[in-house]
Amino acid sequence: MNKPAATNTPALSPRWLTFAIHLLCLIIIFILPDVVLSKSLNITGQSWRMYSKSLIYVAVFYINYYLIIEHCINKSKWVLRLAVSNLILLIISLLLIAFIFIPPSGHMSKPPHYSGSAEEYIMLRHATFLLRETTMIILTVGLSVAMKLSxxxxxxTRQHDQMLAIQRKEELESLKRQLNPHFLFNTLNSIYAQIALSPNSxxxxxxxxxSLLRYVLYENAPSVPLSKELDFINNYVKLMSMRIGNRLPVKLxxxxxxxxxxxxxxxxxxxxxxxxxxHGNTGMPDAEITISITCSNTIVECLIINHTAGNENIKNSGIGLGNLQRRLQLIYGERxxxxxxxxxxxxxxxxxxxLSSF
Incomplete structure (x- = not known):
């Protein structure tokens, strides 16, 4: 059955998505309350003034978000630069709002219940209006600063995580490059010792x-099926048993x-x-090697027991266990x-x- 062709719907870029989220926040916080208030009070004939003020809020937000903060953030004394720039933006915005909303003094009349003079009433109205708009603009600036810094x-944080991921990948590759020649040289030495004794062997x-090298050199995936890894260990044990013979029995x-x-x-x-x-002690009778790798309930356990010739430095031999400890820390952590x-x-x-989450 043919699958339906996928529609090539262009996805919103992160920049446009951010712009849309910011605009939605501005509408909900600053614009929608004024619109609801004007509708509830049946204010007619001044819708254009209301929308003009809303556009000023939006302009203050985006001028601050995309221009002022970007210009100040990486400069010396950036807090002072940011404060001065926003003070200028505040003054310009208040002048525009005052030009749109505040009528000439002759067009304002004192209500009958006000006991003061007409001049006092006009000044009080102007001061209250400017205080409210100053507060709204400061809140708009604060919102833009908070969103920008966030x-x-x-x-x-994302760049830091990406850098750590790259460093982690490079370190794992470096550890693997160390492991490959270490494994190869030891195995070649084993085969070299067999050439004179048994050419067929x-x-x-x-x-x-x-077959082992094919796995070691070309298995570049970050993970492989457990069965594949166990097959590799089985082949390696066969190779080593072929070299050692009956001198060191292996219980696998x-x-x-x-x-x-x-x-x-x-x-x-x-x-x-x-x-x-x-490090197995081939000179000791019945000094077998026990290698057990089992899995139960997604927990894989590797148990290895071998006799030694009294070498106390076995735990720190070569690249070996130190390399493995670092790989385990990088890949699995506490698991x-x-x-x-x-x-x-x-x-x-x-x-x-x-291995439950690997």
Whole structure:
């Protein structure tokens, strides 16, 4: 069935959307009350005056938002510049409003109930009117300053978050670039040792290595299915077992627990698995390596146990666990818990990752 063609409706740009939101706020806060008041009092013949004053409010807001604040914000003594510029804008706006609304003195008459003189009444009317309009314009200026500073803060925060995301991505790529040659050189050394002893075994190892490198070098996605990562670990263990033979038995348990489609960061288990073979005590009888990676309720757990030759520096060996700890912090944060312990020449590594939101 053919899908209906999508309509190419142009979306509002963020700038126009901001403009529309501001205009709506101005209408609701400053313009709508005057319109409702004029309608309720049945004021006729002066609608143009009311709308002219509303346009002045709108002009004050946008002149301040797009011109004055932009001009002052990055300058020295910007608060003083902003205050002086808005004072000038206030005076100009009051003069325009006074020209539109305040009639000549001869056209104003004192109401009968007012006990003072006509001059006092006119001055009082003018002062009350100007005080009200001054307050409204100051509120308009304050609203524009608040919205502009808020928009700038959001913009700066967004830029900061984008910069952190870029730095985080670059750091992860750097860590991965460190991991790849580290893994490659150790594996090549293992194959090199096999060439003289068993050429056929070395040939099989090269073939096995090619599939591993295909995953290591070309898996650039931020996450891969858990089953794919476990297949990679399985192939690596086969390659290492081919080199070591029966000198270091391996007890392997890779069980996604039915969560094959859960995604995990690639190459997350290779460092501790590699360290287990690197530091495993091949000269000790029954010194097997236990590698268990299982998943239950979206929690994947990696448990690795191996005997060592008394090397107390295993926990800080090479790039290894330090690299892994940093990757876990960058990718998972508090959702990853990694521990390692060396006791009586037995090294125990444990890693738990919550993949529920990855």
């Amino acid at each position: 928009d700038n803060w959001i913009k700066i 070395a040939q099989n190892a090269v073939h096995q290595l090619s 348990n890779l069980d996604p627990g039915g969560h094959d489609n859960l995604h995990i960061a690639p190459l997350i288990f290779i460092c501790p698995v590699e360290n287990a073979f690197k 990853a818990k990694m521990t390692s312990q060396l006791s009586d020449n037995i090294f125990v590594f444990n890693l738990k990752i919550d």
